[in-house]
Amino acid sequence: xxxxxxxxxxxxxxxxxxxxxxxxxxxxxxxxxxxxxxxxxxxxxxxxxxxxxxxxxxxxxxxxxxxxxxxxxxxxxxxxxxxxxxxxxxxxxxxxxxxxxxxxxxxxxxxxxxxxxxxxxxxxxxxxxxxxxxxxxxxxxxxxxxxxxxxxxxxxxxxxxxxxxxxxxxxxxxxxxxxxxxxxxxxxxxxxxxxxxxxxxxxxxxxxxxxxxxxxxxxxxxxxxxxxxxxxxxxxxxxxxxxxxxxxxxxxxxxxxxxxxxxxxxxxxxxxxxxxxxxxxxxxxxxxxxxxxxxxxxxxxxxxxxxxxxxxxxxxxxxxxxxxxxxxxxxxxxxxxxxxxxxxxxxxxxxxxxxxxxxxxxxxxxxxxxxxxxxxxxxxxx
Numbered sequence: 001x002x003x004x005x006x007x008x009x010x011x012x013x014x015x016x017x018x019x020x021x022x023x024x025x026x027x028x029x030x031x032x033x034x035x036x037x038x039x040x041x042x043x044x045x046x047x048x049x050x051x052x053x054x055x056x057x058x059x060x061x062x063x064x065x066x067x068x069x070x071x072x073x074x075x076x077x078x079x080x081x082x083x084x085x086x087x088x089x090x091x092x093x094x095x096x097x098x099x100x101x102x103x104x105x106x107x108x109x110x111x112x113x114x115x116x117x118x119x120x121x122x123x124x125x126x127x128x129x130x131x132x133x134x135x136x137x138x139x140x141x142x143x144x145x146x147x148x149x150x151x152x153x154x155x156x157x158x159x160x161x162x163x164x165x166x167x168x169x170x171x172x173x174x175x176x177x178x179x180x181x182x183x184x185x186x187x188x189x190x191x192x193x194x195x196x197x198x199x200x201x202x203x204x205x206x207x208x209x210x211x212x213x214x215x216x217x218x219x220x221x222x223x224x225x226x227x228x229x230x231x232x233x234x235x236x237x238x239x240x241x242x243x244x245x246x247x248x249x250x251x252x253x254x255x256x257x258x259x260x261x262x263x264x265x266x267x268x269x270x271x272x273x274x275x276x277x278x279x280x281x282x283x284x285x286x287x288x289x290x291x292x293x294x295x296x297x298x299x300x301x302x303x304x305x306x307x308x309x310x311x312x313x314x315x316x317x318x319x320x321x322x323x324x325x326x327x328x329x330x331x332x333x334x335x336x337x338x339x340x341x342x343x344x345x346x347x348x349x350x351x352x353x354x355x356x357x358x359x360x361x362x363x364x365x366x367x368x369x370x371x372x373x374x375x376x377x378x379x380x381x382x
């Protein structure tokens with residue numbers, strides 16, 4: 001039976017020195033960015049900003065130098081992410097490739113794939129999306145039906161991926177396709193591929209969400225050809241690879257900082273009103289935030305040590321989503337005021353944006369039910 005491991009971690013001096021550098025960069029780059037735009041942070045897409053981050057050497061921070069990386073620690077990478085999110089930087093363009101697509105290629109990709117793509121990712125000029133979810137399958141990735149049929153020189157792909165963030169702006173997708181079907185083992189027969197999104201036979205249709213944004217997409221494959229050299233890992237090994245990839249997706253500070261700008265605006269609004277009646281509740285919210293941060297830092301420590309933090313990452317992601325989703329409700333309880341989409345104060349507009357998008361925070365990266373199933377299995381409870 002496995003137990004949770006959340007060892008206390010202290011950031012090394014080089015990480016704190018880097019924090020000052022990142023903070024100074026962001027103060028200049030984001031000085032004219034409205035609060036409601038900053039609230040979108042890792043869902044915000046700004047290719048020019050990502051290029052500047054790449055120039056600073058802050059993408060692919062832990063990767064080998066021969067692939068354009070910088071061979072720095074997981075703790076230094078954590079500090080960069082933490083500062084970006086706390087400031088509300090629009091990191092969505094390079095986010096996926098830096099967080100999981102690049103590490104996936106480092107672990108399972110061919111040397112040709114690494115040489116072709118990792119240096120461009122590190123420059124902040126090559127963007128990725130994730131091709132996992134499908135219609136009618138929810139968070140059950142083993143229900144993948146998009147089929148990759150072996151043909152001469154590669155695979156012919158037919159099917160649909162759904163809720164694919166920024167597919168309409170990305171250059172590549174790392175996609176999970178079914179290469180064969182075993183009725184007795186639905187986890188078998190799944191394979192990952194690199195997909196150039198300019199490939200003929202691929203249609204990308206943006207989906208507008210409740211907040212009026214169109215970062216989600218439906219991606220339809222109709223006899224799209226994916227060459228053999230774009231297969232990631234080996235045929236049929238997709239399930240194990242996806243499991244490893246999702247540990248990266250669930251482990252970062254974005255899993256508890258997505259609503260952080262609202263907490264800042266709450267404190268600023270209360271201060272402007274001279275209202276101290278909510279001090280105790282604000283203190284509780286900050287204490288919870290600090291606890292989540294320490295848990296998340298311990299996951300970074302496990303990554304630095306070369307360990308697999310899948311169980312702990314699932315816990316942080318689940319608890320973080322609960323925290324993030326609760327902040328808009330708590331803001332309304334403590335401060336009142338109407339959430340506004342435009343024409344209001346910074347507090348009202350940030351509240352308006354997050355009140356719309358926060359319900360989705362328990363879906364991305366795996367639903368609450370999926371995460372708790374992982375945790376239960378990890379603890380030997382099922």
